Amino acid sequence: MRIGIIGAGHIGGNVAHQAVRVGHEVILSFSRDPATLRAFASGLGDRAAVGTPREVVASADLTVLAVPWGVVGLALEQAGPLDGRLVVDTTNQFGSGPGPAPGQTAAAFNASRMPEARYTKSFNTMTSGFQAAVAGRSGHSRVVQWLCGDDEEAKKVVAGFVESLGYAPVDLGGVADCAVMESPRRPNAVYGEEYRLADALAVVDAVRAGRPIPPTPAYR
Template sequence: MNIGTLGAGTVAQAIARHAVAQGHQVVLSNSRGPASLSAVVRSLGPLSRASTPEEAAAAELVVLAIGWPQVPQAVATLPPFEGRIVIDVTNQFATPPPHPKIADLGELTGSEFIAARLPGARVVKAFNTLYGQYIAADPRHTAGRQVLFLAGDNADAKATVTDLTASFGFAPVDLGSLREGGRLMQLGGPLSGLHVLKQD
């Protein structure tokens, strides 16, 4: 599979590392340009490369892993997604830690807000409930596999993300739609920051 990342921070790099380990090709991008990612690409190996956000967004599966305040500008110039899958790993931090403020989206969940700004994308919410170090680490432990919650409105897209993340070693758990599942997963929800293992 060809996987693109919009953003190349801790979480995007962790997902990319899992992906290349399984033989997928990864195109990373950020707002600073491909040259800024040369060291990251070297560490990931020959299945990875850096390019523009537009090219990364053209991959068959795209990981959206940028700061919440940057979302509107970052997605404004992207081409239509035409049914391709976007894994939304964002959390609606309006301001950065140590004293973060949560963006008020009214009745919308964060994932619904994202989906509305990505015409044609099949959005699957995933990875946002886990701290970066748990995503980067091997999800397989002697006590079980790291649970990965996900939600989405398209069953086929969720099945693809379920299969992909299971191949990484995670134990995916489908929570339903972007409205119901997304509400459980987003900041302030009962599953935000919850790290649990599933026994095999």
């Protein structure tokens, strides 16, 4: 697959590293320092290129949005039309910028900012360093990457991409139902926590039933 990255900071940079590692191509964009972005792409090898956000959206099979919350609007403006394009939102609501209405998830809010996109959310619950350290585990030790979205076919594509990087994709449902995967770290949420597949499926069952999720697991 050709993976577009809008914002090659910690999270976007790790997604780019992991994507290249397993044979995907990446195209990177949206940096305050173009020279640094070019150097980063060069370090990834011949599977990486640099372009504008608009070029990323036009050429990628899926586009990862990995910018600070306060510049989401600017990044989307530079990306241009998203008609039918698959977007993976990794952002968390920290810092300045418009935010969700009371009771609205950040995913639902961002999906409303790009209604023409095939919107999904993932890669937002763990630090980039932890994601890098656990990518590629196998069997029961594989770490979960949560995802949500209202487009079932888009989520299947994203789940396949997540799995290719060596994580276990777990679908929490639609954008209105994914509060437990959003910041901040707190009781009765999966944000900031490591999960393996069996424990994650118990969380999904609880969310769908409208009851509190099980206690956070601990792994050796």
